Amino acid sequence: MKLLRNICRILVGIVFIYSGFVKGVDPLGSDYKFTDYFNAFGMSWMGFSTLFFSFLLSMAEFLIGICLFLNIKLKTAVWGAILFMGFFTPLTLILAIKNPVTDCGCFGDALILTNWETFWKNIILLAMTLVIFYTRDKYKPIFNFLEQTVVLVGTVIFMFCIQWYSFRHLPIVDFRPYAIGKNISEGMAIPDGAPHDEYAITLKYKNKQTGEVKDFTEENYPWQDTVNWEYVSSDQKLIKDYQRKRIMAFLYPENEEYSDDIEQQNNSKTAIASGELIGKKLSGDKEVASVNDGNFVSENQTDFIFAVAGEELGFLGCCLIVALEFLIALECIMVGKNARDVSGTLICCGMAALIAFQSFINICVATGLMPNTGLPLPFVSYGLTSLISLYIGIGMVLNIGLQVRKY
DSSP: OHHHHHHHHHHHHHHHHHHHHHHHTOHHHHHHHHHHHHHHTTOGGGGGGHHHHHHHHHHHHHHHHHHHHHTSSHHHHHHHHHHHHHHHHHHHHHHHHHOSSSOOOTBTTTBOOOHHHHHHHHHHHHHHHHHHHHTGGGOOOSSOHHHHHHHHHHHHHHHHHHHHHHHHSOOSSOOSTTOTTOOHHHHHSOOTTOOOOEEEEEEEEEETTTOOEEEEOTTTOOSSOTTTEEEEEEEEEEEOTHHHHHHHHHHOTTOGGGHHHHHHHHHHHHHHHHTTTTHHHHHTOOSSOOHHHHTOSTTTTTTTHHHHHHHHHHHHHHHHHHHHHHHHHHHHHHHHHTOSSHHHHHHHHHHHHHHHHHHHHHHHHHTTSSOOOOOOOTTTSOOHHHHHHHHHHHHHHHHHHHSOOOO
């Protein structure tokens, strides 16, 4: 139970800190979002207060998050979190059902969620907040009164400085799609190799003679027969067929219908095979174009980094990567075995499972043993979020390993 309540406290604190920060660096964006809310609910007369609420909301969220994360004034902070979640969870349910505003603005422009995604996110946060609330008497503060006061005052000053600077100038960290330095037209373009959205369009026509309403597609609708048919309406549905095609391409690689979907994995296997024993980099072979230089596989820096390693470093390099991933996972298990309590063991074993699972999936995809999916290779693939998450996890494992076991 101790592990559960501390995990809930840390996760809820991180979410509140992140939410408050991304709003604080763009107070005008939050101002516009409040305006949308007031207009959608027939409260446009509240327009004068939108900027005030923008500053207040981000400050409150950030301060509550810091208090929960650092276990400072937790009994007061958890009441604030309960009030937040108790108000915004029903509100997001209304937004999800009626959809007056397409984006709730919970995380500003940094992370866009649909209204239903926001509602389920709030349900999870509310559950964790309730765990903190009902066990609030069991949390022991780690800072004295003076240290807590310094942290709280410093947090308020820090956040207000960020808000005021971003309001008077530009956001310190600009998540907006039109931020300085961003090419808007390039940002709207679909990357090479990325799956395209597919739409199924249904056209309804009414037979003037019989009154029958019939569905047609774009290929067979009677656009020339205006004597017998009259247009009624149309319906457009988004189809994400590429997910099915990836699985079908894996099951039936010889089928020409799925040749485009299996091409990346075929090129990946070719690249790994061309590396032979020691690879092109070590052997100095530059006669044949490589995956790394020729862009034969999209996302070769992330999902298919193992193909680049196989081509450049050969079979020995691939074995070295597999061995290192295995040893890291094994070391996490050994640390967990000697942990002083069950919570430390669970964290270490969970980290080992995460590294082993991601490594296994990534390598299987690169070698054609599994359908194509987007999982990075731990500690090897490019990607800020993945690396930071792994480093945090390894840091927790190292901390557990430094603690003396109780006998």
